[in-house]
Amino acid sequence: MNFLPTRGSALLAIALTAVVIAGCGPSQKAASVPPSATGQAKSNAAVAIARGKIEVEGGLLDISPETGGVVGQLLIKEGQTVEKGQVLLRLKDDAARADLAVAESEWQLAQTRQKSRAARLPSLKQALNRWQAAAKQGAADLQSVDEAARTLQEAQAELDIATAEVAVSQRKVEQLRALQKRHELRTPEAATVVRVTTHVGSTLQPGVSVMNLLPNRPFIVRAEVNESFVSAIKEGMHASVVADGDGSNLQFPKATVQRISPIYGAARLQDDTQKGPVRIIECVLVFDQPPANAKVGQNVRVSFHE
Structure with missing residues (x-):
């Protein structure tokens, strides 16, 4: 026997179908999103x-010479890496080199003279001691003792002068060496050469940039x-x-x-x-x-x- 659905049973079936569909809708998807996702997106x-x-x-390093002159040697090129203290270029310094050579010779001569003066003192002191001992025993007169003492004093004075000459010569050499270093352009720190705006034979002015370096x-x-x-x-x-x-x-x-x-x-x-x-x-x-x-x-x- 076949039964026809009543009106009440049809309405119940429709209601159950609506509940199942609602359970798979957007509200379920929203519930599956982690709560931290919104905060993370906000923080990023x-x-x-x-x-x-x-x-x-x-910043970049602008390199310029301390003194003017003509470039004698250019020892680097663009793109090259250089270490701290490395010589970048040298100015022609023939006159400065000649002056330094003369000063070094004078310094050596002064040192030799000082050593020669110092070598005389021990024998002169011994001679004075002998004359003084002989005078006490009556074997020598006081005039000989005075002459020996005067000779020793003169030799000591000559040694003092020679010592002063050595000091003066040394300071002159140090001054000329420092002056010669001013003809060398060195890098203050490790870097890469970015640009060079000079060449061998060009004349440089003090304080004018001749190259740029990119420091490390x-x-x-x-x-x-x-x-x-x-x-x-x-x-x-x-x-x-x-x-x-x-x-x-x-x-x-x-x-x-x-x-x-x-x-x-x-x-x-x-x-x-x-x-x-x-x-x-x-x-x-x-x-x-x-x-x-x-x-x-x-x-x-x-x-x-x-």
Whole structure:
């Protein structure tokens, strides 16, 4: 016998079907998302973005001679690595070398004269002692004793003069050696030669830069933070750094805010110069790891994170 469904049983079936569908709906998916995901996304969000430039700590080294002259030797080339104290170039110093050679000869002569004067003293002292002993025994007169004493005093005076001449000659040699060193241009620290603007035979002026060196120091980022976001930037804050303007989106190691300038300044890296001056605060960041693919002067974008 076939039974037809009643109206009540049909309504009950519809209600049960609705409950099953609701259990598989969006509310179940939302419950499966970890509660920390929202907080993590918030913490990774950038609180400010700024333009910056990669620099070397302390800047490039501008090398200039202490004295003017003609370049006699150029001992380095662009791209070469140099160590602290290494000679970069030498100026022609023929006259200074000649003066130094003469001074060194005079110093040696003064030392020889001093040794000769000093060698006489022991025998003269012995002679005076003998005359004094003989005079006590009545075998010599006082005049001979006085002559021996006078001879010893004169020899001592000559030795004192010779000693002073040695000191003067030594100071002269040291002075000329220091002057000769001024004809040599040395690197103050380990670095890489970036640019050389002179050549053998060219005349240099004192204090005028003739080459630029990239010192072996850590790289930093000097970022310009718009005044609207200054309050969001703190020392110790982490940041991500990406190349700007070359289309490569090159990623650099993470960086940390080291210091924030206490004064406002004008932006130098703004996109549109037609907008007029933009006030910024300069922020210096240090890389957490050395950026092997970074170049000094490279423009970057800095995203600051809480």
